[in-house]
Amino acid sequence: MNVYYTGKILDQTPTGLGGYTGLVLTNSGNFTVTYNAVIGDTTLYKNGNTTIVPSSDIKNGANTNTIFITEDILANNVNDSTLSLTVDPSSSGIFYVLHRPFSEFTAGNESTGYEVARLTINTVSSAGDTDDPILVDISGQRVYDNPSPSRIGKFYAVKSYSEATSYQLEFFWNTLSPTNYVKRFVIDLSTDAGFTTVIYSYTGDIVLGNDSDKPRFGDYDGFINKTFSAKLINLSVGQDYYARIRGFNFDNEPGPYSYPTGYSYNNPILTPTGISGLFEAPGANLKSNASILYLSKTDDYEENFNIYDFIKQNNNNSSDFRFYSGVNIKFNSSSDSLAKYIATTVNSGGMNFVVPNSDNFKYSVNGNNIFTIELEFNNIAVLGRGGEGVKWQTNGTFVNAKNGGPCINFDAYVYDSKPIEFRMYKDLSSLFYGGPGGGQGWVVTDTTTTDTNQLKIDGAEIESFDGFDLRQFIP
């Protein structure tokens, strides 16, 4: 029989932070094996001498168990000195050796040093056989000098806009490594690619934890499972922006800069350089490129439809469109039949764009200094209201016929000297008919000498050409 003996040196762990080392047990036998691990008492010496660190320096623990084991480093109340791991044939199991966090201390505190403990692993197979124990001598080092921060990764910005906060950039990033021990992040924002002038620096500190079983900052795997974010608001639309980020350790030493990629949506799929933090300087220009707001409307019937109301409703009921240089609306019918947009008065169009006087409709423009409203019509009929015909009065006179109403009624709205332009694109079946004009009145006169009465007939009014295909109309 043999005793399997080995040693393991844990990564250096700055005081106050967590660290872990994983151990893999591989069962190369033919039966399932249960591994029962026990870690003995720790001996933790003050740095540079043989004095034992007092238990009071250990966070929520004693100085005899500053190293412990667990199968789940993120579980609460991890404080195990024993564990049992069952591993199938030709499989592996993993468990972790962790440093118990130290209490807060200041420079000169002696609670740094070396710690050792013995891990004993006994094995028993499903056939009842046992093997000699595996002995692992664990040694670790608590350090006061913090390692320099490494590069920040997964650094990207999401662009958005709201009336309350104007243009905003929300940054996201990750420390990438469980041993990237940082205390603070700083994001510099500049309007030039060379960062000649940093117009704003955002500073975000790591928050002190409040779980007695956890490291004072972060978790036993550092910050690797945490996505940090910060939002910068009230930025200018159309302004060039560049950003960079770096971490600072607990000694306030900075790490290298990382530069962001820019996206206009959340949870983007990052490029390899975007993930690694190696995206080339100066990173993406985070300028707000006013975009097109794409909308669709599928309805079969609307009266006096106002495009402005529709786009406002689809902009969180806001009249502030400064994040957009245009709108595209796809009008669809829900069936093979034409959807009808009908005017019910001659003062309205079948389709309208009318901005109420009470609204301050604001928007950005494209390179031609124009806000474009694109309207795509798929199986849509836009119909104006017909005018009244000639009306006879009781005194024998008549009121003239009225003109038909407009098919489309679009305001020439201008914001900040920037005009709106409409572009209408139809499919084969869509049609646009203005309201028919009111008809003439009539007088029918009996020309015989026996009857001189006149019959006075009002002119006709046709409300609209609803359901009538003017293409098949021969006058």
Next chain:
Amino acid sequence: MGLTMYQGRNPARPVSVVVVSGNPVPTAPVAGVGPPKSNQSGAVSPTPTTTASSSDGQGSGNTNAQSQGEAGQAGGVSATNNLPNIYFNFKNFSYNNLNLKFKFSTDSLNSGSTATNTWQCDPSIKAGNANLVGPAGCLTPAYAYGKYFYELAYNTSITNSTFLLTPSFSPSYAVLVFAIANTNTSGSMYQDFANLTKTSSIHKFIAADSTNASNDIFNFNSFKKTVSQDGATSQQDIVKAIFTGGTLNSSQFISSLPASTYLDRAGNKINIISINPDQTFSQTVGSARNQPVTAQLNLYDLFPFNGYNLPTNLNNPTAPVDFQITQGGSTVNYKNFCLFFVEMRCYMSQTYLNVNSNQAFFETYVNGILTSSSYLVVDKTLDSSTLKNYIISLSNKTLPGITNPNNKLFLFDYLYASTYNRNEMEIQSRNTVTSLVSKYKNLLIKSTSDLQIADSSKSLAFPVKFSHPFLNLFLSSKTV
């Protein structure tokens, strides 16, 4: 007594009145929804009464009907203050047709193209000797509004009489895009349209062994029809259109049928052969192979349209603008220009009469509107597995006895596809036309870019009957 008056050009709502004495009065014209009057703006003022008259003299009784006031103007584009810039066009639509059996296009033409006698079939779709060939120089490159296309010389054809295809019972469709134009400056639009359609032998796609397959096939015919309305009669130009294409158009499938007076089906062609074709008829003919055989053809009116009349100039928003075509370095203004997108659909359906017989349906859509539908009963037991020779031909010819060399025929695209079922065929056929309309949208609006229909002070007028059916706009002009 009863009197029915139609309110001028508004056909949707007849106005019925009762006159207590006197005789019927003919309808008087009322300017309801027609093109805006050049001297009209806003509400109109009363004008002197107009005494109605009748073209056939029946209005000489004891009553007079006098119109009072003028009709209102139709609505168009409007705004509560200045008009904005509004642009109009067809949507972009591309369609990758994977079921093509052959295709001819003018996509390869450019400013350096010269006259030829051959329209090349796309060899990536149908290899072999499938080109359409005519007399030397019969195809002349032309250009308008960003597109190149061919003019086919008057009284010529381009033909391939050895066009081998596999006959198929599967639903199929052919699409032909062409235009007819002339420079006429006289006559009404309706007469012009009827005149244009005198170019009536345009398309042939028929089995080579069909009877009289080598004869011309006539696709258009126009004739004057007497229309009676309110006791008055008038002559109207009526146009009919039949285009048939597909491998079902074959004596291999279609048993011999007798001809009617005006329509030739003896050659297994659904085909106008003379003037005054039947508007509708249903006819039961003799039997073939002791099975009942029926045939029916329905013809519908093809309503006139004319791209020429579309106004495009905001400085003169009601004035029609000529259609301009450049050929050989010279630009010709056409007063009449009609662009036709023709769908020729055919499919089979089993008849309840006999399990061995199917009905072969043929439908013609011109610019999206059904102009003819017909069916013939065929024997589905006949062989359809081997290649068959078809005659495919495109022509610029008139009906016998008519000459009209001033009509110009322009060719744009011609293709044929076979599908698996009727629904798919209908969708693909329409998608194909939609994509071709998108391709030639700038010809439809007579502008190389989106058509501006309004600026700060004016908007264009679109009298619907004068613009292309796919445009389907009816708007008056407006001046702010």
